[in-house]
Amino acid sequence: MDALFLNQLFNGASLASLYLLAALGLALSFGLMRVINMAHGEMLMLGGYLAWMTLLVVPGALGILLAIPVAFIGAAAMGGFIQSTLIRHLSARPLDTLLATWGVSLILQQGARDLFGAIGVEVRAPEWLTGSFVAFGVTLPSARLFIIAIAALVLGGLALLLLKTRIGLLVRAVNQDRMMASASGIDVKRVDFTIFCLGSGVAGLAGVMLALLGPVTPNVGQSYIIPAFLVVVMGGLGSIIGTTASAIILGLFAALAQIFVDVSVAQMLLLVFVILFIQVRPQGVVAVKTRQLDA
Amino acid sequence: MPDLSRLSPLKPVLPWALLALGVAAPFALSSYDLNLLARFMAMGILALGLVLIWGHGGILSLGQGVFFGLGGYAIALHMKLADLPAGELPDFMVWSGRESLPFWWTPFASPAFTLAAIILLPTLAGALFAWAVFHRRVGGTYFALITQALSLAFATLIISRQDVTGGFNGLTDFYSIFGVGLASPGTGSMLYWITLTILCVAFVALRWLLASRFGILLRAARDGENRVRFLGYNPTPFKVAAFAIAAMLAGIGGALFTLHAGVVSPALIGVVPSIEMVVWVAIGGRYSLAGAIVGALLVNLARDAVSSAFPELWLYLMGALFIFVVTLLPRGLAGIAKGKAA
Numbered sequence: 153m154d155a156l157f158l159n160q161l162f163n164g165a166s167l168a169s170l171y172l173l174a175a176l177g178l179a180l181s182f183g184l185m186r187v188i189n190m191a192h193g194e195m196l197m198l199g200g201y202l203a204w205m206t207l208l209v210v211p212g213a214l215g216i217l218l219a220i221p222v223a224f225i226g227a228a229a230m231g232g233f234i235q236s237t238l239i240r241h242l243s244a245r246p247l248d249t250l251l252a253t254w255g256v257s258l259i260l261q262q263g264a265r266d267l268f269g270a271i272g273v274e275v276r277a278p279e280w281l282t283g284s285f286v287a288f289g290v291t292l293p294s295a296r297l298f299i300i301a302i303a304a305l306v307l308g309g310l311a312l313l314l315l316k317t318r319i320g321l322l323v324r325a326v327n328q329d330r331m332m333a334s335a336s337g338i339d340v341k342r343v344d345f346t347i348f349c350l351g352s353g354v355a356g357l358a359g360v361m362l363a364l365l366g367p368v369t370p371n372v373g374q375s376y377i378i379p380a381f382l383v384v385v386m387g388g389l390g391s392i393i394g395t396t397a398s399a400i401i402l403g404l405f406a407a408l409a410q411i412f413v414d415v416s417v418a419q420m421l422l423l424v425f426v427i428l429f430i431q432v433r434p435q436g437v438v439a440v441k442t443r444q445l446d447a
Numbered sequence: 448m449p450d451l452s453r454l455s456p457l458k459p460v461l462p463w464a465l466l467a468l469g470v471a472a473p474f475a476l477s478s479y480d481l482n483l484l485a486r487f488m489a490m491g492i493l494a495l496g497l498v499l500i501w502g503h504g505g506i507l508s509l510g511q512g513v514f515f516g517l518g519g520y521a522i523a524l525h526m527k528l529a530d531l532p533a534g535e536l537p538d539f540m541v542w543s544g545r546e547s548l549p550f551w552w553t554p555f556a557s558p559a560f561t562l563a564a565i566i567l568l569p570t571l572a573g574a575l576f577a578w579a580v581f582h583r584r585v586g587g588t589y590f591a592l593i594t595q596a597l598s599l600a601f602a603t604l605i606i607s608r609q610d611v612t613g614g615f616n617g618l619t620d621f622y623s624i625f626g627v628g629l630a631s632p633g634t635g636s637m638l639y640w641i642t643l644t645i646l647c648v649a650f651v652a653l654r655w656l657l658a659s660r661f662g663i664l665l666r667a668a669r670d671g672e673n674r675v676r677f678l679g680y681n682p683t684p685f686k687v688a689a690f691a692i693a694a695m696l697a698g699i700g701g702a703l704f705t706l707h708a709g710v711v712s713p714a715l716i717g718v719v720p721s722i723e724m725v726v727w728v729a730i731g732g733r734y735s736l737a738g739a740i741v742g743a744l745l746v747n748l749a750r751d752a753v754s755s756a757f758p759e760l761w762l763y764l765m766g767a768l769f770i771f772v773v774t775l776l777p778r779g780l781a782g783i784a785k786g787k788a789a
Contacts, residue, residue: 188588241774246588247507248773251729254722255769262762378599378718381592385585416607420600427579427593434583 158290160407166296168403169303172396173358174373174380176310177231177351179387179395183327185344187239187249188381189231191257193373195352197264198230199223199359200368204273213278216360220302223356231352235345243344264370272369281364295364302361306354307396314392323347327389379406382426388436397437402426461737461784462650469643473636482707485639487747488646489703494727494739495649496693496700501725502733503657504689505669506577506586510594511697512721513601514569518698519711520605521568523618524552525561530622538620543610552611558625565702566695573694577687586672586686595718602717617712624706642703649696650736656692657736665689726765729772732781741780 178192203219210218234256242249277295284293314320325333326343334340362372383402388394405425409418433439472484493515500506527537536548554560576597580590605612612618627634656662668675668682675682705711714720723746731742746768754761776782 182588186588188592238770238774245777247501247505247591248777250507250588250591251722251725252770252773255766255773258762258766258769262759262766266759374718378596382596385589385592414607416600416603419603423593423596423600426596427576430583430585431579434585 155289156411157408158288160411161404162290162292162296164404164407165400166299166403167407168400169300170358170361170376171379171383171403172303172399173306173354173361174376175383175387175395175399176306176392177348177354178380178384179392180323180347180351181344182384183389183391184323184330184347185239185243187243187246188253188384189234189239189348189352190250190254191234191260192253192352192355192380193377194257194260194264195227195231195355196359196362196373196376197260197368197370198227199356200275200363200372201264201268201273201359202226202356203360203363204275204368207275213280216278216281216364219360219363220357223360224353225356227356227359228349228353231355232345232349234352235348239348240341240344261370261374268368268370270370272367272372274367275363277364299361299364302357306357307392310350310354311392319343319346379422382422386426386429386436388438391436391438394436394438401437461741465737465740466647469646473639478635481639482635483751484744485635485642486704486707487744488639488642488740489700489707490724490727490747491700491740491743492642492646492649492703493697493700493724494731494743495646495653495736496696497725497728498733498736498739499653499657499665499696500689500693501728502735502739503662503669504665504686506686506690507591507725508594508690508693509591509718509722509725510598510601511693511724512598512716512718514573514694514697515701515704515724516601516605516711516713516716517569517572518565518701519705519716520612520618520701521555521561521564521698522624522702522705523621523711524555525558526621526624527618528552528556529558529624537618539613539616539618540610545610549611565698569698569701570691570695573697574687574691577690578683581683581686581690584672584683595721598716598721599718602713605713613712615713617710617714619710619712621706621709629706629709638703638706642707645699645703646740649699650740653692653736661685661688723765726769726772728779730768730779732779734778735781738779738781738784745780 174192174196177195178188182188200223202223203216206219206222207215234253238252238256239249242252281295281298284291285297286292314323322333322338322343323346325336325338326340330340333343358376359368359373362368362376366372379402383395383399386394386398386402387396388398402422402425406418406422409421413421469488473481476484493511497508497511500508531537536545540548555564580586580593585593605617606615608614621629623629627637657665664675664680664682664685668680668685672682701711701716704715708715727743727746728739729742730746731740732738749764750761753764772779778785
């Protein structure tokens, strides 16, 4: 195998990690509430700006590690605010939620443009993340390795949370049958809220990772969020395994396609791939069983 | 005879009042304002299609800009070629160092082909796309997300193919259409009358369509797709047909817009403009044809007024409009006129 192929394979893995971090929150709340938050991309942006601000306050090698919880909490708070003031009141109307949250997204982007400027800000990665390793004749930048590791950690943490804790049990119950869960005394609105905050927090964390790769601009989220939407479409309703699998497939596809065509054609091919995929498996990579008539 | 009165909340006064204003406009407005109005009316044609698919079909498309663009670029290609001395290349191709015309440009030299392309290209693209998604019973939110990805991919593709599409700047500097000079006196108002006529024809045709059995089935599929299946209908062809019609209207609107504006570019058809198109209809009233036209006119007028003076303010305003209309006024202005907020 040649170096270009291996190199793109590695890029695909780091792209898949970013898609995954961006899509996890979307997929979780989509599974619960059947709504998509179009302002989710701005949680990435928020995370990026929070990382930048944290590094202003705490420069040095470990600032970036502090930025991760800061961005997580900041984005989670913003997500919680959007959920409780807007999305909760629209939960029976998924398409309207889409439009209303797009409005939020426009306002947040313009707000960032006014606060931080349109050009964006640069986060200086600490020295231990600027180097690179060489393996199998391929240069592996540490920042990208770091991103892959963080994505794996988040995924593992989320899996533990969903499978081993009480809140995870409640989430799975609501995901399977919202009415029955509610009837058996689960406070479904609180579950919605918690998962929404969690998902937004993960997106904020993804924003820190984006900040390591390039400047944080007001529309930095936009370039990752539309592929993340496609990950959700392909993943299957609210399934973590499905979302992970489809993030990996799409990340690798996008990176490997770029061996043969340029970025813009790769983007078109990605869409064509998803449309072809739903011809074969319209229910997504992993189908969650449901008895609902109109899921 | 189906009851038409249920369909338009402002029956039948508003459509006639609008028509009267539309007929009076060329005598009252300056040629600059008339051109602006004609542009907005071309957008109104697209908005009518959104009432069909979104209001009555429950199909939210965040990619109408793609079909608008197909119509717009089709006519732009023709005008670029028509103004060209024989054997030469459009200016931007020369600048990007191209030696020959791409093969897919050549047929657009023919006016008949161009007219057919304006109508058929968006219609067929829309039908194919909608069929590919709907026949596997993927819809709702998924469909909206896929259409958004489509508009992103389309705009990116045009921008990156600078040498054959004009790239980010789009195509502009048109001088004549079908042998008529665009700058010559009378052309502006002639194009205005053509736009007004097409808008009226589209309005009447859609009104008829929405009152027909087709419209009833479309609404039934919107409210309970599986129930419609249990009754023995397959809703997919209806949804595909509705989407194709909306795409056709978007394409015609795009072509007319390009004629009036004198430019077509990715900035007019990408992700953000595509979703703005939905807000026109949301504000006017998604179930009302007349409301959609009013919405397209009002939002674009407001945009023109606000964004020239305060470009930053427009995005805040637009975001707030989205939130406000969707949460508090789901029937839009047409709902207020009818005395129902929700």
